[in-house]
Amino acid sequence: MLGRWLALRRRGVMGINERNGDYVLRYNRRHLYPLVDDKLLTKERAIRAGIQVPDLYASVESEHGINAFLRSLDQYHDFVIKPSQGAGGDGILVITDRFDHFYRTAGGRLLTEDDIKHHLSNTLSGMYSLGGHRDRAMVEYRVTPDSVFGAISYEGVPDIRIIVLCGYPVMAMLRLPTRQSQGKANLHQGAIGVGVDLATGITLEGTWHNQVIQRHPDTANRVAGVQLPDWNGFMEIAAGCYELTGLGYLGVDLVLDKDKGPLMLELNARPGLNIQIANDAGLGSRCAVVERHMEALAAAGETETPSKRISYCQQHFASDILPVSA
Numbered sequence: 001m002l003g004r005w006l007a008l009r010r011r012g013v014m015g016i017n018e019r020n021g022d023y024v025l026r027y028n029r030r031h032l033y034p035l036v037d038d039k040l041l042t043k044e045r046a047i048r049a050g051i052q053v054p055d056l057y058a059s060v061e062s063e064h065g066i067n068a069f070l071r072s073l074d075q076y077h078d079f080v081i082k083p084s085q086g087a088g089g090d091g092i093l094v095i096t097d098r099f100d101h102f103y104r105t106a107g108g109r110l111l112t113e114d115d116i117k118h119h120l121s122n123t124l125s126g127m128y129s130l131g132g133h134r135d136r137a138m139v140e141y142r143v144t145p146d147s148v149f150g151a152i153s154y155e156g157v158p159d160i161r162i163i164v165l166c167g168y169p170v171m172a173m174l175r176l177p178t179r180q181s182q183g184k185a186n187l188h189q190g191a192i193g194v195g196v197d198l199a200t201g202i203t204l205e206g207t208w209h210n211q212v213i214q215r216h217p218d219t220a221n222r223v224a225g226v227q228l229p230d231w232n233g234f235m236e237i238a239a240g241c242y243e244l245t246g247l248g249y250l251g252v253d254l255v256l257d258k259d260k261g262p263l264m265l266e267l268n269a270r271p272g273l274n275i276q277i278a279n280d281a282g283l284g285s286r287c288a289v290v291e292r293h294m295e296a297l298a299a300a301g302e303t304e305t306p307s308k309r310i311s312y313c314q315q316h317f318a319s320d321i322l323p324v325s326a
Contacts, residue, residue: 012285013276020270023287027166027248028269035245036267037130040084040138042245049244051237052263054255055141059084066120070113073139080143081119083128084136089184091128093119094142106155106183143263146256148229152176152194154218156183157255160196160234163271163283164250166294167242168309169235170286170317172196173275174203174228179218187274192216194223195279199318201231207277232310233262239306241267279319286317 014023035041046053057079060069073079077098083091093116094106102110111119120137122128129135149158156177163171173193177183180190187193192213195204203226206213215222228234238252241264251271255263276283293312297303304312 012282012288014273014282014284016273018284019273023249024270029246032246033269036247036269038084039082039266040136042267045244046264051240051244052260054143054263054265057139057141059136059138060120061124061136063121063124066117070116078142079139081137081139083123084138085129085133087130088188089186091123096142143255143257144259146229146258148226151219151221152216152223152226154178154183156185159185159265160254161271161275162234162238162252162254163275164238164242164252165287165290166248167239167306168290169198169238169313170290171275171279171281171283172198173278176216176223187272192223193274193278196228197319199314201228202226203228204279204319207274210274210277212277229256230261235310236306237262237264239310289316
């Protein structure tokens with residue numbers, strides 16, 4: 001056991017205690033957490049900053065506003081309802097179409113307006129929120145995944161997580177829904193994590209239940225060697241989220257819409273560590289490289305723009321071996 005731990009340390013693999021003590025607590029000031037824990041605050045701030053996000057249609061914070069809230073959605077045939085302070089995908093309701101007086105969900109169920117009201121009431125009561133506190137509900141544009149994911153994803157919307165240290169993107173992962181995850185891009189529910197080369201945006205091997213895999217279990221297609229379109233667009237959004245929030249250690253979750261391109265979905269001040277398995281690389285070693293670079297800049301009295309930060313990381317953290325199919 002000790003030998004394995006030492007081997008991981010030599011590879012710069014970050015453990016949860018290191019993440020919490022050396023990065024989350026050190027770089028993330030507690031009073032800034034609401035900017036990422038509250039999705040509505042995040043979205044409103046991103047819109048003001050010019051960061052591309054799924055369009056916000058409406059929001060509601062009290063039961064007496066639910067009827068007016070629903071009427072404001074009459075012009076939309078499809079949308080997504082989210083708890084503002086939800087976590088892990090709980091409480092998200094995806095409506096794909098209207099059928100007479102019914103709402104059709106992504107899973108094909110038909111819901112009545114009373115069903116939607118009940119869901120909204122539960123959301124406002126805090127059923128899906130962090131800590132069970134009173135919450136708000138928001139409705140936004142329903143993302144349609146780019147066709148590039150057609151062969152390597154099962155239903156749902158794949159997303160990309162980029163870990164950012166003080167504005168430097170240090171590691172990226174594509175999360176692909178599976179049948180087991182019920183179309184959700186959540187690794188804990190059975191989605192696949194696929195490493196992404198920072199320099200090119202080409203996918204690497206994947207991880208499923210902490211095991212390295214080469215093929216998607218539902219489509220049987222290889223997950224490596226896929227070129228993600230507009231990769232620099234993803235990197236620019238991720239790098240800019242440091243200025244957006246002031247939080248130094250972030251997980252930036254993004255999606256690729258077939259019409260709108262890269263969009264920032266949400267932010268996480270305590271991102272998980274499975275991304276290291278997907279990339280076969282250690283977060284600790286990459287963060288240490290960035291920290292030494294920042295110390296050198298500070299000693300010289302210099303700072304870097306987001307584009308310079310991206311270039312630095314793409315030069316230093318490019319994958320050594322890209323898939324042959326790339």
